[in-house]
Amino acid sequence: MRHGYAGRQLGRDTTARKALFRGLAMQLIEHGQIVTTLPKAKDLRRVVEPMITRARTDNLANRRLLSQDVTTPATLKKLFEEVAPLFKNVQGGYTRVLKMGFRKGDDAPMALIQLTKQPEAKAAAAKPAKAKKAAKAAEAAPAAEEAKAE
Numbered sequence: 001m002r003h004g005y006a007g008r009q010l011g012r013d014t015t016a017r018k019a020l021f022r023g024l025a026m027q028l029i030e031h032g033q034i035v036t037t038l039p040k041a042k043d044l045r046r047v048v049e050p051m052i053t054r055a056r057t058d059n060l061a062n063r064r065l066l067s068q069d070v071t072t073p074a075t076l077k078k079l080f081e082e083v084a085p086l087f088k089n090v091q092g093g094y095t096r097v098l099k100m101g102f103r104k105g106d107d108a109p110m111a112l113i114q115l116t117k118q119p120e121a122k123a124a125a126a127k128p129a130k131a132k133k134a135a136k137a138a139e140a141a142p143a144a145e146e147a148k149a150e
Contacts, residue, residue: 007046008039021047026075028095029083033114041097041111055084078106082119090117 001095007039010017020040025048029033036044051069070076088092093116100110 008043010039022069022070022071025051026070026072028113028115029070029079030043030075031036032118034111035100035112036098038097038109038111040074041113044113045095045097049092049094052084052087053080053092055079056088058084068073082148083115086117086119 010020012020021044024034024040024044028044028048029051045068051066063076063080065098066079067076070079095113096116098112098114100112102108103110104114
């Protein structure tokens with residue numbers, strides 16, 4: 001009997017399960033929301049929420065502790081500089097899990113796990129850059145056609 005053993009095994013050994021949750025946590029921090037199975041999403045909360053709590057206090061010790069789990073430097077930087085400040089005055093509850101129905105094929109229950117507050121700094125800055133590129137491409141297209149006609 002498994003009395004007293006918390007958490008799901010998810011058909012994996014300990015190292016594979018830790019690697020799975022590290023990867024899912026980094027993707028959640030990077031993208032703000034991810035789609036996964038419902039049991040993984042529920043267990044992912046137990047990994048991500050302590051990370052955000054630790055990142056709320058930005059110091060060298062916390063950066064070193066979190067760099068063990070968040071291995072990508074860009075994701076670690078985003079966690080400390082964009083995600084954690086959003087939750088500075090919030091006492092837990094940084095994620096929400098929304099049920100999305102069942103996956104076609106194996107009928108696994110799917111869920112969307114997302115941060116309750118989304119960082120918007122890069123998203124707002126990226127859109128004008130795309131608009132500028134589209135405008136330059138539109139201006140360059142008639143000039144290229146005129147060159148071909150001559």
